[in-house]
Amino acid sequence: MASGREKFLPRLLEGQQPEPDWWLPGGPISQPIGRANDRHQETRRNEARECLTQVDSFKTLLKLALERLPPEILMKILSHLDAASLLSLCQVNKLFCRLANDDATWYKIYMAHFAWELWRPKATEDGADRATEPQERPPGGWKERYLWKMGGQELSKWQRETRNFDPLTGLPQHLGRILRNINVVWEVTLRDGLGREATPPLSAVSIFKTSVTFSWGGSLLVRHPHVCAIRLSAVRKDAHGEPKTAWRSLICRTDAEADGRPRGHFLGKDRLVQIMFFPPGFIVGFWRGQKSVAFVTVSLHLDKLLERTLLGSPVCCYWQPEERRCADLGTRTYTLHFGLHDTTSDIMSAYFNPLYCRPVGGRCLAELRPIDRGDVSQHRLLSGNIRLLWKSDSLEGSLENCCVMTLTVLEVYTPLWCVSVPVCVRTAGKPQKSFSDNYSDGEHFLLVHKDARGLVKMTLVWLKEQRQVFVVDLAVSVFKNEGARY
16 A cells, blocks of 8 residues: 555646645644544654655756756747746746847747737838848847837826826826726735645725725635745736736735745734734734634735836836936925825825925935924824724624824925835833823824835824824934935
8 A cells, every 4th residue: 555655746746736634734724632643643744744855856856957958958948938937937047047038039929929010011122021030129129028018008008197196195196096997907826835826806995095905805715824925916807807817917925034934023913813914015814713814905005006017027026226316415395195094994194295304314315204292283183093904704803003004205206215014003101291291191102114215103192081093293214225326
């Protein structure tokens, strides 16, 4: 009789899915009772790990064998791949990146999709027609032309709509309506340790002034908390409104650590779920006691979101280099939009214009204080409670003292720092006496966010008798970007 490893390995090599209790690192949800059953489960897990080790070794040997092939044979193999596969090969190593960027291969792919645009009856002096060759374009030209054509055709339809900009946010005025009518499907994919993926249907979309929130929830999500990768893609639709699996744009994805899992930050928990944040923008809720994913929420800033949706590729996000600007030793004028919201409604939306600031030495580019604790007239009242609403099938709830912060800092209508991330409110220490006189009976809280582009500190006061929350202090520090010249 064949052992469990011998039965499991052929199914794995042939691409078949193993049984549910094989791929769960902890076994089924209901664990057996008894030491004998525990030893049996541990033996099966060890056999599964050995099988995975053998498969990884086989993949390594296959990769080495492919790299030792002559370039001519590799180019012959790569000529049968599609655009998405070639873009994936660019991420393997330098050899495959050089071969996958071959102009002749991309010329064939371009001609297969857009040959009707290049052909035209044209008479020459010698009576012969000259065919377009890939050498007529600079190196890498056919790949860039193909990528632009895939997204540029759809982007050109909305160029007229995006010409008018909001002077306070620096974003197109009708960008929310464009995102509702754009010909794409927003798709999130979760992958576990053995490569099993889940793609649930989109359940809700909320568009705010400077950000958009997507939510997925239901029983089709990964059934174990050890999520190894999450990615968000914009899948192009065909003429009939159905998703086209042949092309998609990668919006964002998690970065794996040394152990192969993404690094998550604990946000909080309620009676049903515990919520984690996986950078750059994934909020994942796990059912408490069942070890399964309840919902996934993504909050994205609207800056360059249309270009990222249409001009991206399946493996590479759209990227625009930082603009180089001349140094200015005088006073600079900034515009700031700050917002707090949950997954459905606004909690705070405020504009601050103009904000004057002289250049700051060291790492900071600018230090802005749109709300000063000493000026009571600048204090803002929140329109709702700070909480993060969630929903999965027929169950719903909220995580208190947590919401999504959206920040937009502009300098002469040029975005300097745009971010949309979940933040938590913590109890603050005892404030200064001069400051506490105005809110002597209030409870103070602190909201802090810091990343590579800047630092945000906000102080809030909860008045128990009025049952209201006031923002009494807001300080924003924008860091210098090493890639830009000031």
